[in-house]
Amino acid sequence: MFHVFCLGFLCCSMVFGILLPVYESYKAVKTKDVRQYLRWMMYWIVFGLFMCAETFTDIFLGFWFPFYYEIKVAAVFWLLSPTTKGSSFLYRKFVHPAFEKREPEIDEMISQTKERGYNTIVNFGSRSVAYATQVILQTAVKCLKT
Structure with missing residues (x-):
């Protein structure tokens, strides 16, 4: 029975939460x-x-909370509805103020993550080239010995 609700939510979420807004966008x-x-x-x-948020709430609430998937479907409809303007309400009331308050911190964290990611890729790439060179040289030396 649980899987039916989960599948139903996924279908509703896909159609009304993603495909319809994609077309409207x-x-x-x-x-x-x-x-x-x-x-x-x-x-x-x-x-x-x-x-x-759903990624985490599904783990903790999906099995234990009655009507969990029905509430999620209702939440998607509420966000989407031009009558309730749920997404506009949440954005203006909570999301925008929170992002505005923490924008410098978030920008700094993104900048550091990009820099660390770039450095990690360069380091990994140089190690890979060094390792490949070593393997090729060892193989060449073995071939010359035989």
Whole structure:
């Protein structure tokens, strides 16, 4: 029974949480309607945070909380609805102020992560080249000995 609810939520989330907003976002870009741009950008920001939170709440609440998947479907509809403007409400009330307050810290963390990632890739690449060179030289020496 659990799998039926999970599958039902995934289908509803895919159709109403992703595919419909993708198409509506496409139409907003096509018509160049700034109000629709803002609406869908706020939706995608809130929905992205919803999906991140869902990763953890599914682990802890999915089995134990009654009507968990039904509540998630209702939450997606609430975020999406032009009547309730759920994503706009959450964005303006919580997300924007939180990001604005922590923007310098987040930017610094992203910058450091990029730099560390670049340094790690360069270090790994140079080690890989050194290792490959060593293997090739050892193989060549073995071939010359025989």
